[in-house]
Amino acid sequence: MTITIVCRKSKIAWLFLPCVLLLASCGKRQVTKSATVEAQQTAGKIRQGWATACRPLTITSEGMETGLPDIGVYMHLADATDTERNAFYGVPFIYDNGRYVAQKHHTVTADTLAAIYACFPYRQGLAADDSLVLAAPFGENLYAVETARHIGKEISVEMDWRSSMVLLGIGCESDWLKERLDGLTLMGENLCEQAVYQPYLGKWQPVRKHGTLNATDADCLLNNGRRHDFYLVPTDAESTVTIAATIDGRPYAVRTTLPPMQAGSLVRLNLRKSKEGLAVSGSWVETRRKLHYGPVQRVDSVKVGHYLQKNGGICARRDSNSIAVVVETDGRHGKAVALHDSEGRYCHSGKGLNAGKTFQTIDGKRKEGVINPRQADETSDENKLIFTSEMPYGEQCAFGYADGTGLTQRLLNQYRQAEYAHRRNESLFARKEMLSEVERHPGSYVPSLAELARLYHRWQLGETTDCEPMRGEYLTVSESSDKTFYLIDMENGIVTGTLSKQYAGLRLRLFYLF
Missing domain, CATH: 2.60.40.2620 (Fimbrillin-like)
Known part of the structure; x- marks a missing residue:
């Protein structure tokens, strides 16, 4: 009996032991699982708090x-x-x-x-x-x-x-409308060609001085108002510089002294090319200049419909600085028409001014008429003027001479002599002269009759330009005699050359070279 009882107790003990171990194991796993979940939750809260703080x-x-x-x-x-x-x-x-x-x-x-x-x-x-x-x-x-x-x-x-730069802006002027600036170079003892630069701190450490700097936008009309910008490394010393310019293939040079130049300053030099050569006509310094950024139009990618800017550059989109729209170009140079008429009415010129070239007829036969009239207009044959851009009119005819710049230049040469003192003595009711308006706008000129006729013909063909429509009678620089000139009605295509240069007051739309 005793032996039997002991065996049963042993069996019970052996059965109870696994249960105890199982319960202990489950408890340990439960504690470990709870700690892991708590750690994950804590990490999640930290990440959420960090994300919220970011x-x-x-x-x-x-x-x-x-x-x-x-x-x-x-x-x-x-x-x-x-x-x-x-x-x-x-x-x-x-x-x-x-x-x-x-x-x-x-x-x-x-x-x-x-x-x-x-x-x-x-x-x-x-x-x-x-x-x-x-x-x-x-x-x-x-x-x-x-x-x-x-x-x-x-x-x-x-x-x-x-x-962090000094901006040296060089402006150029010339007595001649067609002169072109082929190259512009700056040479000086304190000009830096290479330097170590810290972009985020704006600090420079010059490496090589006695430099030569070339303008990157020099291939342009000399007299169109463009400022040629040189960005220079700042210097605490004065610098004697030589400015070399190539104008219409001929070399010119002028020497001047630049003051000590601090970062952010502007030095402006104006150069004037005359018969005597190249000279500095004015200069000034600003210790802190206004900062401005604008994309630069490549000089070999100009297209018809682009816009000439006040600063002489070209922009693909019209903005508040646009003054004319391009109507002719080879990709680098060309002509542009002002977006608006000049304000007021103008006469052709004052006493005694003439370009030395007159056109006795418009097309070789007629002295006046209507350009490409419609059938509904019932214009007589003797008043019809046939004009297209392909018509082979010779330069002896007003329709064949498209160099308004050359004619304007001839008149300006006389206009500028002795500042035309007689203009100061004219009455208050005298009309404004078209040449005074040309003088106010660098690179501008009065178009010839042929140039305005081409523009009129384009409009007849449905070609449009993004400029104010031309309505009414307009001046041209084409003369029919010493005292008369050709006008054109840009609404109806009517042309005549019988009005007085001195007294007829008409509208004026300037053209520009670039």
């Missing part, structure tokens, strides 16, 4: 008249992950609705006290202290200085743009 960066700028296409931004982050740091390592920011935003939207940070740097143009993969070697010709190089910071749903930083 904010995008936006930059608003001061000191710029226009927005830049893109800028480089670098942030020195004191407390961030490697991924976050890399996201702000010289990244591009684009201009969007008055501010700059990251091109990649995942560029966010929780470090609201991070040091922020910006530069233009964008240079990939550079930190704040990094540098690179640049060589002439230099363009504009800008860096930004923070002026204010606002923390909300985003980190909004206000920055003031500053230039």
Whole structure:
């Protein structure tokens, strides 16, 4: 009996032991599982809190008249992950609705006290202290200085743009409308051709001086108002420079002294080409210039329908600086028609002015008539004037002479002699002279009858130009005698050469060379 009882107890003990071990094991697994879930939840809360703290960066700028296409931004982050740091390592920011935003939207940070740097143009993969070697010709190089910071749903930083360059702007004038500037070169002992540059700090360290700098936009009309910009490395010393210009294939040069030039300043020189040669006609210095950015139209890609700008450049789209629309071009040079009439009425010229070339007939036969009249007009045969751009009219006819520039130049030569003192003594009711308007607009001239007839014919064919319609009677520079000139009615195509140069007051639409 005793033996039997012991065996049963042993069996019970052996059966109970696995249960105890199973319960212990389950308890341990339960504790471990609870700790893992709690750690995951805690990590999730940390990630959620970090994500909530992260904010995008936006930059608003001061000191710029226009927005830049893109800028480089670098942030020195004191407390961030490697991924976050890399996201702000010289990244591009684009201009969007008055501010700059990251091109990649995942560029966010929780470090609201991070040091922020910006530069233009964008240079990939550079930190704040990094540098690179640049060589002439230099363009504009800008860096930004923070002026204010606002923390909300985003980190909004206000920055003031500053230039690290000196801008030397050279303007050219000439007594002759057709003269072209083939090349413009600057040579001087303190001019720098190569330098080490830190884009985010705007600091230069010159490497090679005694440089020669060439204008990149010199192949243009000399007298069209274009300013030729040289971006120079700043210097604390005066510099004697030689400005060499090639004009219509002939070399000219003038020497002058540039003052010490600090970053962000403007030095302006005006050159005038006359019979005596090339000379500096004026200069001034601004210690801090206005910053402006605008895309430059390539000089070999001009098309009909592009726009001539006030500064002599060409733009594909019309804006507030457009003054004329291109009607003829070889891709580099050509003619443009003013977008609007000159204000008021003008006479051809004052007493005794003539170009020395008169056209006795319009087309070799007639002295007046109607250009390509419609059948409904019932114009008589003797008054019909047939005109197309392919008609082989000779230069002895007014329809065949399309060089309004040459005729305008001849009149200007007389107009400028002794400043035409008799004009000062004319009555208050005397009409304005068309040549005074030409003098006010660099690169402009009065078109010949042939040039306006071509424009009229294009309109007849349905070709349009983006300029104000020409309505009424217009002046031309084509003379029919010493005292009379040819006018054209641009609405009806009527041409006559019987009106007085001195007294007839007509509309004026200037043409431009470029």
